[in-house]
Amino acid sequence: MTQISDTPEIGAASAAGGCHGGAAEMTRAAEAAGQSELLARYAADYPKGPHDQPQSMCPAFGSLRVGLRMRRTATVLSGSACCVYGLTFTSHFYGARRTVGYVPFNSETLVTGKLFEDIREAVFQLADPAKYDTVVVTNLCVPSASGVPLRLLPKEINGVRIIGIDVPGFGVPTHAEAKDVLAGAMLAYARKEAEQGPVQAPRQGVSGKPTVTLVGEMFPADPMSIGAILEPMGLAAGPVVPTREWRELYQALDCVAVAAIHPFYTASFREFEAAGRPIVGSAPVGVAGTAAWIEAIGQAAGVSAEKREAAVSRIIPAIKAALAAKPIKGRVTLSGYEGSELLVGRLLVESGADLRYVGSACPRTRFSEEDAQWLESKGVHVQFRASLEQDLAAFAEFAPDLAIGTTPVVQKAKQHGTPSLYFTNLISARPLMGPAGAGSLADVINAAIGSKGRFDTMKAFFAGVGTGDTAGVWEGLPTKPAVGKGPATILPTAKRTKGLDTITEDAH
Ligand code: SF4
Numbered sequence: 001m002t003q004i005s006d007t008p009e010i011g012a013a014s015a016a017g018g019c020h021g022g023a024a025e026m027t028r029a030a031e032a033a034g035q036s037e038l039l040a041r042y043a044a045d046y047p048k049g050p051h052d053q054p055q056s057m058c059p060a061f062g063s064l065r066v067g068l069r070m071r072r073t074a075t076v077l078s079g080s081a082c083c084v085y086g087l088t089f090t091s092h093f094y095g096a097r098r099t100v101g102y103v104p105f106n107s108e109t110l111v112t113g114k115l116f117e118d119i120r121e122a123v124f125q126l127a128d129p130a131k132y133d134t135v136v137v138t139n140l141c142v143p144s145a146s147g148v149p150l151r152l153l154p155k156e157i158n159g160v161r162i163i164g165i166d167v168p169g170f171g172v173p174t175h176a177e178a179k180d181v182l183a184g185a186m187l188a189y190a191r192k193e194a195e196q197g198p199v200q201a202p203r204q205g206v207s208g209k210p211t212v213t214l215v216g217e218m219f220p221a222d223p224m225s226i227g228a229i230l231e232p233m234g235l236a237a238g239p240v241v242p243t244r245e246w247r248e249l250y251q252a253l254d255c256v257a258v259a260a261i262h263p264f265y266t267a268s269f270r271e272f273e274a275a276g277r278p279i280v281g282s283a284p285v286g287v288a289g290t291a292a293w294i295e296a297i298g299q300a301a302g303v304s305a306e307k308r309e310a311a312v313s314r315i316i317p318a319i320k321a322a323l324a325a326k327p328i329k330g331r332v333t334l335s336g337y338e339g340s341e342l343l344v345g346r347l348l349v350e351s352g353a354d355l356r357y358v359g360s361a362c363p364r365t366r367f368s369e370e371d372a373q374w375l376e377s378k379g380v381h382v383q384f385r386a387s388l389e390q391d392l393a394a395f396a397e398f399a400p401d402l403a404i405g406t407t408p409v410v411q412k413a414k415q416h417g418t419p420s421l422y423f424t425n426l427i428s429a430r431p432l433m434g435p436a437g438a439g440s441l442a443d444v445i446n447a448a449i450g451s452k453g454r455f456d457t458m459k460a461f462f463a464g465v466g467t468g469d470t471a472g473v474w475e476g477l478p479t480k481p482a483v484g485k486g487p488a489t490i491l492p493t494a495k496r497t498k499g500l501d502t503i504t505e506d507a508h
Contacts, residue, residue, distance in 0.1 A: 046172055144166040180268055185267070187268055222431055261283045322436075323439070331402075332353045335406060335423065348445075
């Protein structure tokens, strides 16, 4: 096995298709290779939208990151070298500080089944119980389409759990949902272990109170805020799924209720329901969201009406005060692919923002219903499985003072001279829950809206430079040919625009 972090192995077979090769062809190949059942399950769990392939990063980055964040977990990728190179590059860019294992292949090892034997050998080499609790092997697009049978790997070697998952871009639409593929597979494994006998206790010991498991990655302070909200009901915040350690999975399953903070974890929810745990959607964001969430979680956990009211009256005044202290003024459009877009939308509305559009690359699920209905009742257009085209159309239609979005949306807004913020880096990485969340968005959003003057200045300064026929690096300005008169001609340097002349002459 090659360890990519040490010696990148880039010479193996390239993806004969993949994200740019046509999802339909890959799907046909996968079905022919006996993967129909898996694809049918993914189609049900992660229904497709207007786009049939990822419009953001490779989905497998989601599951890769979940594995890389877990203690004592080894991660192995099986896929085209170009995909693995991109995935490992991105994971190290985001500070993985872990080796990513790679089993290279070529067309011969792929079709003869030797690739599976190589993966099996790699897993046996890795499965050292002194180092690992778990080895996760992930089939990327080409091995998934070719039916490389990870299900035939041993379930356990020397006490080390072996988990094989397929995360093809043509079956799992977003990296957010890929996190669920791995989290769900781990919960399924842990649930079976717990059914068979005693399992390892949590690192910090068993909670003295019934716990609520939180599903969805969130800002590190948010579970503490949720714990404070639960406290008057005699409940405590349990672990966050995806977990950071294998034994947290048992603790997650051993809960009184599950909070579907991120509503797209369909495979994980299936495991909690199989364990008999009730699941509650939405989250304690803003005044209305927190009051409704306390009521729903309290009821699911069998808490008395008196205690539910006590929790509401303790927390709501603080949230109201935080929202009132930091109002947001301005028209906003919002889009992202993390799954928390609707929660942020609720906070924006309660902060006073004129929110017109919320687009999420994630699908509509039963646990996003309440947030969608609340936002729609406030006149916000909610678009699930939003495509980039829909996000851009919303920007064009609503002409916001601030566009919060993905990289291409932010780029478009900046070109237009509109302040904009990246959802993933600047918005979803903030506290959202309880009083801390209520005040956290306003500063960054109001500062961004307030920067409009700077955008106007920059737009005026660079007007005509780098757009249309002045885009790119040219010796002279290209001119449009007369129709039917052959290729473009180049004008002498003297006729170029002033801004471009200056730049070019400096360069020479
Ligand atoms: S594994 Fe990811 S990068 Fe590679 S072809 Fe599939 S979707 Fe694209």
